Amino acid sequence: MPHAPDEGSRAKGASPPSAETFENQILSLVPSLRRYSRSLAKSDSDGEDLLQDCVEKVLVRRSQWRGINLRAWAFTIMTNLYRDRHRRSNQHPSVEFDETLGLTAEDVSGDPLEKTRLQQALNALTPEYRSVLMLVVVEGYAYQDVADLLSIPIGTVMSRLSRARRQMATHLAKDNIVTLRRPK
């Protein structure tokens, strides 16, 4: 189970960062945290919720941070929050809020229906598969880094990545798209 380092494991002598520095560092990470949270979420507003909860938790646990790689630490916290939320929402399904009320991607290029298909394929993945796929593909982490970040063996990273890719491919199979030609 991936866990953020607890109080006891904090390196001796590593003084907690000053408020200004720590908060500014968190702020500078927001774009990449936002991308990761959205890649795990079902909708834009769901992604913003996850981002907000993550930043909050990072701030609350700031004394536990060991002073190295804040991004990876925040990503671990985000992944755990996502997994817990997913588990909770499966037990207590809640009303989905209108996606259009959330943050909206500025990028409107591309086929909107294709994006929906991609989102559906992602939603069908388990949180374990999805987080590995996103950390590797979207966030660009190497396999060993993902293993460290999630506290799992690298073999598990590889098998999750492999299953995630194959499940996505099955979902995205183009057999339910028909190309039409209008006779001129």
Add this chain to the structure above:
Amino acid sequence: MTDEHTPVTEADLHAFVDGLLDDDRRRHVELFLKDHPEEAAEVHQWQAQAKDLKAAFSSYARFGYNDRTLLNSKTQAGTPASVWRKAGLLAASLLLFLSGAVAGIYADRFYAGNPPVETASALESLPGQSKTAFLVYASEKRHPVEVGADDEAHLITWLGKRLDYKLVAPDLRTQGFSLVGGRLLPVNGRAGAMLMYQDPGGQRLTVLLGKNPHSTETSFRFETSGSIETFYWIDGEIGYAVTGEVTRAKLQAIAEECYRQFES
């Protein structure tokens, strides 16, 4: 290089896709893929997938106007910040709902100076809206449509005007369906049109047309929900969805006929 003699594993194929191989190993995998079309096809699929995923989420890697408030969310008595955000969202959606009702009454006046916010996600619900319209109106005995087929010319002019589009009611008689009529319906929060058809056995199907905020073109898709099939596509400024409780093959033939008859 001993490297080149070790067999290519699946882990190599993933690392190839993710750009995590060194040059020698990468060339080795490239050679391997030339001789192994099945693996090559899968790798190709994974590469396309990766490209789509990156494209889908890259635009989120940015600062928001209110990012600093993220830092102030240390919360009231342990309530997660997201709960407060959700409460705000709920209020906002209620407000939107209410303003939608008002805007519905004064649509023309309001929209003239104040176009509604348009997002891609509004578009994505086209098949869902079409299914709802079908479920609500196809089962309606007395008032399935506002304007009947006996007044087709008026129906087409009226709806076409509201949609700002040169509407035609596709002739589906070759498919065994004749026009029942149509009605004005909100689609993505704007004026849209629904046309209804019926076969001699009383089986009905609906065609929904809505304004598409961004001029795009998509392939033809279908969505199944129980026994109800919906075919939908976007062509330029208009999104179309054909819904019916008929076989997919039959509905596809009908949708193709509609596609041919609607102006692009």
